[in-house]
Amino acid sequence: MTTDHRRLLGVGVSPGVALGPAMIVRHDVPDVPNRACLPDEVDAEVTRLHLAVSGVVETLGQLRDRVRERAGREESHIFDAQIMMVQDADFLKSVEHLIRENRLSAETAYEFKALEVRNIWAGSGSALLRDRLADLTAIHNRMLTRLLGRPEEELWSRPTDEQVIVVARELSPGLTVQLDRDHVVGLISEEGTRTSHAAILAHSLGIPAVMGAVGALDLIRNGTTLLLDGQSGVVLIEPTRTDIERARAQLSRRQKLELELEAAVTQAAITPDGVHLTLMGNVDLPDEIMNAARHDAHGVGLLRTEFLVTGRAVLPTEDEQTDYFRRVSDAFPGYPVVVRSFDLGGDKFPAAFRAPPEANPFLGWRSIRVCLDQPEIFRPQLRAVLRAGADRQLQLMLPLVTRVEEVLQTKEMLLEEALNLARAGIRAAASLPVGVMIETPAAAIMADQLARHSAFFSVGTNDLVQYTLAVDRGNARLAERFAPHHPAVVRQLRDIMAAGARAGIGVSVCGEMASDPLSVVLLLGLGYRTLSVGPPALPLLKWVVRSIPIAVAERAARAALEAETAEAVTDALRSAVQDVFDPRLLEALSALPRPTSGTSLTG
Amino acid sequence: MIEREAKIVNQLGLHARPAAKLVRVASGFQCEIEIVKDDVAINGKSIMGVMMLAAECGSALTFRATGVDETAAVEALAALVAGGFDE
Numbered sequence: 001m002t003t004d005h006r007r008l009l010g011v012g013v014s015p016g017v018a019l020g021p022a023m024i025v026r027h028d029v030p031d032v033p034n035r036a037c038l039p040d041e042v043d044a045e046v047t048r049l050h051l052a053v054s055g056v057v058e059t060l061g062q063l064r065d066r067v068r069e070r071a072g073r074e075e076s077h078i079f080d081a082q083i084m085m086v087q088d089a090d091f092l093k094s095v096e097h098l099i100r101e102n103r104l105s106a107e108t109a110y111e112f113k114a115l116e117v118r119n120i121w122a123g124s125g126s127a128l129l130r131d132r133l134a135d136l137t138a139i140h141n142r143m144l145t146r147l148l149g150r151p152e153e154e155l156w157s158r159p160t161d162e163q164v165i166v167v168a169r170e171l172s173p174g175l176t177v178q179l180d181r182d183h184v185v186g187l188i189s190e191e192g193t194r195t196s197h198a199a200i201l202a203h204s205l206g207i208p209a210v211m212g213a214v215g216a217l218d219l220i221r222n223g224t225t226l227l228l229d230g231q232s233g234v235v236l237i238e239p240t241r242t243d244i245e246r247a248r249a250q251l252s253r254r255q256k257l258e259l260e261l262e263a264a265v266t267q268a269a270i271t272p273d274g275v276h277l278t279l280m281g282n283v284d285l286p287d288e289i290m291n292a293a294r295h296d297a298h299g300v301g302l303l304r305t306e307f308l309v310t311g312r313a314v315l316p317t318e319d320e321q322t323d324y325f326r327r328v329s330d331a332f333p334g335y336p337v338v339v340r341s342f343d344l345g346g347d348k349f350p351a352a353f354r355a356p357p358e359a360n361p362f363l364g365w366r367s368i369r370v371c372l373d374q375p376e377i378f379r380p381q382l383r384a385v386l387r388a389g390a391d392r393q394l395q396l397m398l399p400l401v402t403r404v405e406e407v408l409q410t411k412e413m414l415l416e417e418a419l420n421l422a423r424a425g426i427r428a429a430a431s432l433p434v435g436v437m438i439e440t441p442a443a444a445i446m447a448d449q450l451a452r453h454s455a456f457f458s459v460g461t462n463d464l465v466q467y468t469l470a471v472d473r474g475n476a477r478l479a480e481r482f483a484p485h486h487p488a489v490v491r492q493l494r495d496i497m498a499a500g501a502r503a504g505i506g507v508s509v510c511g512e513m514a515s516d517p518l519s520v521v522l523l524l525g526l527g528y529r530t531l532s533v534g535p536p537a538l539p540l541l542k543w544v545v546r547s548i549p550i551a552v553a554e555r556a557a558r559a560a561l562e563a564e565t566a567e568a569v570t571d572a573l574r575s576a577v578q579d580v581f582d583p584r585l586l587e588a589l590s591a592l593p594r595p596t597s598g599t600s601l602t603g
Numbered sequence: 604m605i606e607r608e609a610k611i612v613n614q615l616g617l618h619a620r621p622a623a624k625l626v627r628v629a630s631g632f633q634c635e636i637e638i639v640k641d642d643v644a645i646n647g648k649s650i651m652g653v654m655m656l657a658a659e660c661g662s663a664l665t666f667r668a669t670g671v672d673e674t675a676a677v678e679a680l681a682a683l684v685a686g687g688f689d690e
Binding site for chain 2: 077080081084085088089090091117120121124126128129132135314315376
């Protein structure tokens with residue numbers, strides 16, 4: 001990472017160009033000066049304390065409403081507890097007592113009492129209390145900010161016409177639920193990688209983002225004008241007029257192209273030589289459902305369910321999950337929805353099940369492993385899919401499979417739950433298609449065996465590339481080595497398709513590769529006919545499909561399979577399509593905000 | 604004064620949501636309510652206090668109420684806890 005005073009270089013995690021004033025978001029607890037007050041000021045301090053409480057309660061109420069709108073009612077309940085904590089009469093009485101007895105300022109007394117509680121909770125050795133510390137910190141922080149008269153930096157309290165670039169040390173899942181594309185045009189964080197929850201969210205919301213921008217907080221102040229390029233990871237501080245003009249030109253080129261691509265949305269997904277494709281949407285969050293439907297997604301090829309869990313203290317109930325699956329399915333009448341079981345691991349964990357930090361989270365206790373080891377997490381999800389599947393086209397997809405037993409065990413549990421539901425007289429499907437997400441070399445190599453027990457395959461190319469090449473895609477130093485066109489990946493894609501075809505099951509791709517134009521050519525040439533991508537990438541995908549005759553794609557794939565290096569694969573694909581794509585268009589596409597190369601975590 | 608005991612049956616114990624529910628129900632009564640776990644007693648109308656109990660699944664809580672509606676209060680609270688907070 002190179003840094004000078006005007007330029008920062010991080011990792012581009014969500015492509016696109018953004019220009020706007022910085023808004024620094026800090027989550028540190030502010031320093032409180034030790035301040036006493038005069039005897040005749042005591043009453044005023046107590047009043048100040050209570051005014052701050054009502055202010056914080058109001059803010060939390062707004063936040064709760066907003067989270068309910070965006071992420072759902074269940075998630076918003078977290079803020080109910082925080083609201084009650086701020087208003088806790090016993091606690092406030094003890095603060096008031098301290099103000100009166102020791103003539104302390106409201107903030108000094110509050111800080112003292114909050115730290116006292118914190119020490120007791122932190123020292124208790126109870127996991128339950130440690131989880132509550134996050135809530136305590138949140139209200140402590142809000143109260144002190146208010147008592148010290150500091151501006152509250154809430155994203156949603158900004159006037160609607162001001163668009164900002166959020167700058168933070170780290171973008172927490174709690175902060176990401178507040179991201180709003182109307183107000184936030186860009187994101188910069190000092191920590192975080194492509195795989196961070198915030199990066200995935202930014203990508204799916206279409207907000208350009210740069211992470212790992214070391215030194216951002218030293219160089220950037222509130223209001224500093226920033227120009228960020230979410231593709232190259234470059235951030236310009238106080239850009240010159242030329243910089244801005246160049247960026248503007250890029251933006252308008254991009255917008256023009258977007259309009260053209262949008263026009264493709266209503267057309268059929270059919271190649272010039274008459275081969276029909278099925279294009280589906282990947283859905284992470286409830287507010288992407290309508291976006292996918294609007295872009296003519298023929299169902300959901302990857303419905304992620306982690307948002308139901310992350311950032312929450314409790315597990316989602318079976319009813320809540322059932323409702324969600326029904327809701328998604330109803331947005332795509334007549335088309336299937338593929339529910340991926342909880343892909344939990346690392347920071348994506350419900351607090352109650354959080355495991356100790358692992359040295360290698362990507363090789364650790366995660367995904368299907370967690371689900372099978374913790375039936376109390378998995379069984380309600382299975383029941384919910386069965387219940388919602390009673391009269392809807394739902395399928396279940398298992399992530400990170402490396403062993404046949406994982407599929408067999410899941411199917412056994414699914415059968416048990418179907419029987420339990422039937423016995424209880426609850427309306428539910430008797431069974432569901434269970435498929436495997438092929439995202440490890442183990443699964444790719446075993447594809448023929450897995451196919452016997454699977455209703456379908458879907459290739460998750462991001463993890464497949466990462467596990468095959470032993471390259472962490474979030475590591476900026478290795479960015480060049482994260483090569484989806486590596487021959488080892490290309491061959492696996494060929495073999496997975498062949499194994500699926502032999503077994504007569506459907507094989508699709510739901511990873512990032514399905515939204516990169518050249519990779520799409522490769523996939524079509526290898527025989528893939530069902531692709532699922534983030535909703536914003538659908539227009540581009542359809543445009544590519546409608547321009548590429550299958551015969552050309554097959555020729556390109558044959559050439560790619562001969563190549564020895566990733567670069568040679570890319571070259572082979574490029575030269576095969578140059579007569580079909582306008583090369584200038586392909587070049588301009590790379591400047592598009594959302595599609596093309598790399599982000600969105602699991603895929 | 605009246606006392607009633609109940610065991611936490613929620614798998615995740617008395618976490619934020621049930622704690623909030625418990626305090627909301629307790630605050631609806633006029634009587635004074637104490638909740639005792641092991642040898643710690645806290646004010647049942649204070650969420651910080653209830654959280655401090657860190658009551659996990661299987662732990663026993665004693666509700667001790669003093670006041671006009673004490674019987675109704677301990678019964679409502681014990682039922683809420685025994686019923687797993689309707690989660």
